Each structure stands twice: as C-alpha cells, then as structure tokens.
Amino acid sequence: MDDNKLFSELYSRIEKLPVIDCHEHIMGPKEELSIREPIASLINGYIQSDLLSAGISPQELDILNDNSIDTEKKWGIFKRFWEQIQFTAYAKVTKLIVRDIYGEEKISLEALNRIREKIIQPTKENYDALLDKANIKLLLSDILWDLDTLKKFIEGRFPYYDRIKFLFSLPQFHNNIRNFEFIQRVGALLNRHITSLDDYLEVVYELLKRAKEKGVVGIKDQSAYSRSLDYRLVTRYEAETLFNKILSDPRNSLGWPEAKPLDDYLFHQFMNFARELKLPVQIHTGHMAGIRNRIEKTNAVLLSSILELYQDVNFDLFHGNWPYIGEILFLGKNYPNVYMDFCWVNIIDPMYSEELYCRAILTLPYTKVNGFGGDYFDVPEYIVSHLKIAKENMTRALVNLIKMGWINEDSAINIAKSWLFENPKRLFNLDA
Numbered sequence: 369m370d371d372n373k374l375f376s377e378l379y380s381r382i383e384k385l386p387v388i389d390c391h392e393h394i395m396g397p398k399e400e401l402s403i404r405e406p407i408a409s410l411i412n413g414y415i416q417s418d419l420l421s422a423g424i425s426p427q428e429l430d431i432l433n434d435n436s437i438d439t440e441k442k443w444g445i446f447k448r449f450w451e452q453i454q455f456t457a458y459a460k461v462t463k464l465i466v467r468d469i470y471g472e473e474k475i476s477l478e479a480l481n482r483i484r485e486k487i488i489q490p491t492k493e494n495y496d497a498l499l500d501k502a503n504i505k506l507l508l509s510d511i512l513w514d515l516d517t518l519k520k521f522i523e524g525r526f527p528y529y530d531r532i533k534f535l536f537s538l539p540q541f542h543n544n545i546r547n548f549e550f551i552q553r554v555g556a557l558l559n560r561h562i563t564s565l566d567d568y569l570e571v572v573y574e575l576l577k578r579a580k581e582k583g584v585v586g587i588k589d590q591s592a593y594s595r596s597l598d599y600r601l602v603t604r605y606e607a608e609t610l611f612n613k614i615l616s617d618p619r620n621s622l623g624w625p626e627a628k629p630l631d632d633y634l635f636h637q638f639m640n641f642a643r644e645l646k647l648p649v650q651i652h653t654g655h656m657a658g659i660r661n662r663i664e665k666t667n668a669v670l671l672s673s674i675l676e677l678y679q680d681v682n683f684d685l686f687h688g689n690w691p692y693i694g695e696i697l698f699l700g701k702n703y704p705n706v707y708m709d710f711c712w713v714n715i716i717d718p719m720y721s722e723e724l725y726c727r728a729i730l731t732l733p734y735t736k737v738n739g740f741g742g743d744y745f746d747v748p749e750y751i752v753s754h755l756k757i758a759k760e761n762m763t764r765a766l767v768n769l770i771k772m773g774w775i776n777e778d779s780a781i782n783i784a785k786s787w788l789f790e791n792p793k794r795l796f797n798l799d800a
C-alpha cells in the first residue's frame with residue numbers, strides 16, 4: 369500500500385477515536401463574549417509568541433488584539449507579520465480554523481470581512497458541537513491558579529460543565545511564599561491566621577483535601593516559568609528559618625534566590641501530600657509560552673531526585689520536554705512513575721512530536737503516554753484544530769512503524785486508542 373493511502377486509511381480510523389484532553393486552561397462555556405473582530409479572534413493564544421519572535425512590538429500587538437479597532441485599520445500590521453510566521457505550527461492552527469470552521473481557503477482582507485459574521489463564541493452550544501465532532505469526552509483544566517478562583521471552587525460556586533475536570537494549581541503555594549500578606553491570604557481561605565510553618569502546611573493540606581472532595585483529579589505545577597525544576601531536599605531548619613523571618617516581622621519579604629530553600633522544602637512536602645491523597649502530579653517541563661525565557665531551568669531531568677524519592681506518586685511530564693527529547697525518553701523508560709504527556713508539543717514542533725511518538729513506542733510501555741492536550745484558553749475552535757494536528761503527527765509516527773514492519777495496523781489503532789483515551793482515563797482515575 370502506498371504511503372499516502374496508508375496514512376489516510378489510518379488517519380480516518382484515528383479521527384474517530386474518543387479523546388481525553390489532558391490539559392487545558394478553561395472554565396467552560398460562557399454566554400457573553402468578547403471577541404467579535406476577526407484578526408483578534410484568529411491570533412488567540414500561542415501564535416502571539418511567534419508574532420513577537422518575528423519582531424512585532426507590544427504596541428502593535430495590542431492593536432491587533434483590540435476588539436474595538438476595525439479590521440481594515442489592523443490589516444497592514446497583521447499582513448506584515450503573518451507573512452513571516454505563516455508556516456509555523458501555531459499559524460497552522462489558525463489556518464485550520466479559517467479553512468475548516470469558517471470555510472475560507474486563504475486569509476485575505478475580504479475573507480476576514482466574511483469571517484466577522486461567523487466568529488465562534490465559547491457558548492455551551494458551540495462547545496458541545498465542536499467537542500462532539502472531535503469526540504472529546506473530557507478535558508482536564510488547570511484554571512485554579514489564584515486564591516479567589518480556588519476559594520470559589522472549594523465553596524462550590526463554580527460554573528459546571530460536565531466535560532471538564534479540574535487540577536489543583538500548586539505554584540502559588542510554594543513559589544509565592546515570600547511575604548506575610550500572601551501567607552495570611554492562604555490562611556484566610558480557611559479562616560485561619562497562620563503563626564507557624566506547621567500551620568501553613570496544615571492549611572495547604574486541608575485545601576488540597578477539600579479540592580479533591582470537590583472533584584480535582586490531580587495537581588498541576590508550572591513554576592518552571594519562573595524557577596529551576598531543581599527542587600533540593602533541604603532541611604526543615606533552613607526552610608523554617610526563612611518562613612519565620614517572614615512571620616516575625618510583616619515588613620520583611622524574601623527575594624530570589626533567598627527564598628529558594630523554602631520553596632524547595634514546600635514543594636517536597638506537597639509531593640508527600642500528593643502521595644497521601646493519591647493525586648497524580650502534572651509538571652510543566654521544556655518550552656515556555658512567550659519570549660525571552662530560559663530553557664535550561666525547565667529540563668525534566670532536573671526532577672530526577674523528586675521522581676526517585678516519591679515513587680508512589682505518578683508524574684505526568686508535559687510538552688515532550690521540548691527540545692530535550694532524549695531526556696524525556698530516558699525518564700519515561702527509567703521511572704515506573706513517570707508518564708509522558710504530549711500536551712501542547714504537537715503545535716510547538718510537529719516533527720519532534722512525530723519522532724517522540726515513534727521513539728516512545730520503541731522505548732517505553734505504550735501505556736505511559738498521554739497523547740493529547742490542547743493547552744488553550746476558552747477557545748474550543750483552537751482545541752479541536754490542535755487535535756487534528758496531533759492526530760496527524762501520531763498517524764505519521766504509526767505509519768513509520770508499520771512500514772518498518774514493527775507493528776501492524778490493528779496494533780497501531782490500539783496504541784492510538786490508549787494514548788488518546790485509555791491511558792489518561794486510568795492515570796487520572798476518570799469515569800469517562
């Protein structure tokens with residue numbers, strides 16, 4: 369069978385498989401929105417990083433994002449930068465939305481004017497229709513990332529959408545612990561005034577426990593944006609000295625890296641909480657959204673001592689650790705408690721993802737791969753378009769292995785089914 373035929377045959381079977389989307393930042397459907405101008409609607413999310421990389425100024429980007437500025441007035445700026453980024457995978461998501469959802473072959477000013485009338489709003493009706501068509505059964509969402517949102521969630525004052533399960537967002541509870549006011553704000557969630565490190569740990573444990581009772585299915589941490597993943601095992605004495613420095617005088621605050629031992633200590637304690645509460649832990653590794661960040665602090669290999677110490681905690685490592693492919697394959701193969709999560713990486717680098725899917729089959733149990741996460745913010749049309757790219761990458765990887773004589777078509781479908789549905793279902797204990 370020729371390659372194209374094999375690809376399309378396999379893709380059409382994979383296209384129909386049910387999906388658990390392992391990572392989004394969504395609250396669920398909203399009635400009112402927001403973006404009604406076509407360019408602003410089509411440059412949502414990661415594509416903005418590519419625009420910045422192409423040299424757009426923050427002021428020009430603000431103009432493109434401004435919903436009240438006419439498309440005609442933005443067109444010049446947009447065209448100049450779109451020209452340069454049109455072949456990236458982030459831009460491919462926009463192209464798929466334009467083609468498959470709005471029915472336009474090319475982006476032109478005329479096409480944008482026609483799109484204006486059809487812009488997808490994140491209503492329940494649109495969510496249901498788009499997710500049904502893509503066969504996405506459940507989405508794991510990381511949105512509880514400030515104290516007010518967490519409070520709402522724990523008190524049950526949260527909008528309900530039956531396809532979303534939430535994660536407990538961890539960074540604020542260790543990476544933000546620098547001053548008296550924030551520590552007391554954490555205590556205030558449970559009407560407690562914090563007077564010791566023990567108090568603080570008790571409060572965070574109780575918050576996690578209540579969040580689990582309200583339905584969170586895991587913990588998520590993306591502090592690699594602002595610190596190294598090298599969480600040292602420090603003594604309690606060191607951590608408590610820093611914590612007491614804050615408590616002993618509300619005017620004190622910790623800087624960085626002064627606060628690191630306390631941050632490290634807290635993270636380790638929270639891994640113990642994860643073990644006690646049987647919550648899997650999702651960790652951001654590799655590439656970061658935006659520009660001008662540092663990659664070396666995000667390499668998953670820095671987590672080795674955490675992965676070795678907390679053997680009863682399952683870790684779902686994100687984004688294929690892009691661009692450190694060898695390290696993530698090693699970690700997945702070497703540690704029974706490490707899972708590989710392909711969220712976002714499919715549109716960071718499709719060929720890397722294809723290679724990673726392929727090599728993951730050759731090197732580790734296929735049951736340890738979570739195949740898809742959209743990683744978008746309340747924009748369902750981006751999620752389903754991203755999923756198409758992920759399924760293409762996955763199909764190409766499987767076709768390669770069929771051609772090598774390594775697997776047959778039925779095994780390929782079984783593997784894809786595990787990646788997209790069975791593995792996340794089991795890891796996060798979901799009833800989907």
Ligand SMILES: [Zn+2]
Nearest residue numbers: 391392393743
């Ligand atoms: Zn994310």
